[in-house]
C-alpha cells in the first residue's frame with residue numbers, strides 16, 4: 001500500500017516555501033511521484049496541507065480526475081478541520097484523514113473524530129509516540145531535528161511532559177510492556193477506524209512497535225493510562241507557532 005502526501009514546496013538551500021494545491025500542481029506532483037516510485041498508480045493520495053489560496057473543491061476535483069484516469073486509487077486528507085472535510089467529501093469520497101493523535105494530542109476527539117465517524121472516514125494517526133516523547137527513551141537535548149523547535153520539547157514544557165511519561169512508565173511496567181508499546185496500544189484501542197503510523201529508523205524499534213498489536217488493554221488498564229496522562233495534560237503546542245497557523249485542523 002503506497003500512501004503519498006504532496007504539495008509542500010521547497011527552497012534552494014533548504015527551508016519551507018509554502019504549499020501548492022492548484023489543479024495543475026496536483027497533476028505535476030502526481031507525475032513526479034509516479035516516476036520516482038516507479039509505479040503505475042498510487043493507493044492513497046492526499047494534500048499534505050490545505051492551500052489557503054485554492055478552494056479545496058478544486059484540489060480534490062483534480063485528484064478525482066486522476067482517480068478516473070487510473071493513476072490514484074483513493075483520496076485522503078491531512079491536518080484539516082471539519083468544514084474542509086465535509087467540503088472535500090462532497091466532491092469525492094474521502095478514505096482517511098491523516099492527523100496527529102496520541103495520549104499527548106487528543107484535540108481531534110472534540111469535533112474531527114466524530115465528523116470522520118459520521119462520514120465513514122478512517123483516521124491515520126501520526127505522532128502516536130509524539131515525535132519520540134512517548135517512546136520512554138527521550139531525554140533533554142537528545143535531538144537536533146524538528147524537536148529542537150517544537151514547543152513540547154522546550155524547557156519547562158519538556159520537564160512537565162517527561163514527568164507525564166514517567167507516570168505512564170509505571171503503568172507500562174505493570175503490563176510488562178514498554179512505554180512506546182502502551183502509547184501505541186492505547187491508540188489502537190481507541191477504535192477500529194484508527195490506524196497508527198509509527199516512524200522509526202531502526203528495525204529493532206519496528207519489532208517493538210509491532211508487538212503493541214498483541215497488547216490487550218481492559219477498562220482498568222485504560223483508566224490507569226488516562227490517569228497517568230489525562231486529556232489535555234501536555235505542555236506546549238504540538239508545532240511551532242508559524243506551523244500551527246498553517247493547520248486548518250487547529251482553526
Ligand SMILES: NC(=O)c1ccc[n+]([C@@H]2O[C@H](COP(=O)([O-])OP(=O)(O)OC[C@H]3O[C@@H](n4cnc5c(N)ncnc54)[C@H](OP(=O)(O)O)[C@@H]3O)[C@@H](O)[C@H]2O)c1
Nearest residue numbers: 078126127128129130131132135180198199200201205208
Ligand atoms: N500528515 C502530517 O502532517 C504528518 C506529519 C508528521 C508525520 N507524518 C507521518 O507520520 C509518520 C510518523 O511520524 P513521526 O516519525 O514524526 O512521529 P512518531 O511516530 O510520533 O515518532 C517517531 C519517533 O519515535 C521513535 N520511535 C519509534 N518507535 C520507537 C520505539 N518502539 N521505541 C522508542 N522510540 C521509538 C523514533 O526514533 P528513531 O527514528 O530513532 O527510531 C522517532 O524519533 C511519518 O513517517 C509521516 O508519514 C505525517
